Amino acid sequence: xxxxxxxxxxxxxxxxxxxxxxxxxxxxxxxxxxxxxxxxxxxxxxxxxxxxxxxxxxxxxxxxxxxxxxxxxxxxxxxxxxxxxxxxxxxxxxxxxxxxxxxxxxxxxxxxxxxxxxxxxxxxxxxxxxxxxxxxxxxxxxxxxxxxxxxxx
Numbered sequence: 001x002x003x004x005x006x007x008x009x010x011x012x013x014x015x016x017x018x019x020x021x022x023x024x025x026x027x028x029x030x031x032x033x034x035x036x037x038x039x040x041x042x043x044x045x046x047x048x049x050x051x052x053x054x055x056x057x058x059x060x061x062x063x064x065x066x067x068x069x070x071x072x073x074x075x076x077x078x079x080x081x082x083x084x085x086x087x088x089x090x091x092x093x094x095x096x097x098x099x100x101x102x103x104x105x106x107x108x109x110x111x112x113x114x115x116x117x118x119x120x121x122x123x124x125x126x127x128x129x130x131x132x133x134x135x136x137x138x139x140x141x142x143x144x145x146x147x148x149x150x151x152x153x
Contacts, residue, residue, distance in 0.1 A: 001124050002093065003132070005113040007139050011150040012106040018150070019079045022098060022109070023049045028057070031142040036061055049073045049082060061090070061134055071096075092116040092123070106150075111139070 011018050021027055024047040025040055032038040037060030053073040058066040069089035076082045079100060086094035093116035101108040117123030117131060 001127070002114060002116045003127065005115070005135055005139065006111065007143070008108060008110045009143055009146055010103075010105055010108055011146065013150050015079050015100055015102045015107050018100050018107045018109060021149075022100070023047075023076075023082065025049065025053075025055045028055075031145050032059075033138060033141040036138065037064060037066065049076060051076050054087065055084070059090075062130070092118040109146075 025042060026047060028040055029038050037058065039058045041056040041058065042054070051073055055071050055073070057069045057071075059069055060066045067090050070087040071084040071089075071094070072087050074083045074085045081097065081099045083098070084094075084096045093114065095114045097110075097112045097114075099110040099112075101110070113135075115135075117127055119126070
């Protein structure tokens with residue numbers, strides 16, 4: 001079964017600042033809870049994503065057991081949007097669309113994640129018991145981190 005997670009957040013900064021932060025893979029570990037053991041393995045020399053870029057990570061969502069994860073940046077529309085797609089990892093499907101919309105208050109950032117778990121019925125069961133709550137926890141942490149970084153002065 002396919003699922004979708006949607007979040008949006010108003011950031012009080014210009015689009016260039018938001019883009020610089022979110023398009024740098026090195027910042028992924030900053031916006032992920034420490035208990036996830038999220039480590040970016042790909043060493044990025046200039047800190048900017050590009051179409052076709054592959055990013056390797058390890059993540060330990062359960063019992064500290066590391067899982068390898070590889071995403072590919074499928075599409076980049078400079079300072080407007082980008083999409084990362086799981087090439088290899090824990091999901092049957094992971095397609096994460098990031099959008100940045102300038103407005104009078106700064107930038108409205110939108111995240112749309114389409115995802116699917118492997119293992120049919122067992123995957124559906126795991127979604128209900130664990131995955132849905134874990135993803136909400138991750139994106140709630142991210143929201144709080146971004147509030148502190150961009151919206152508190």
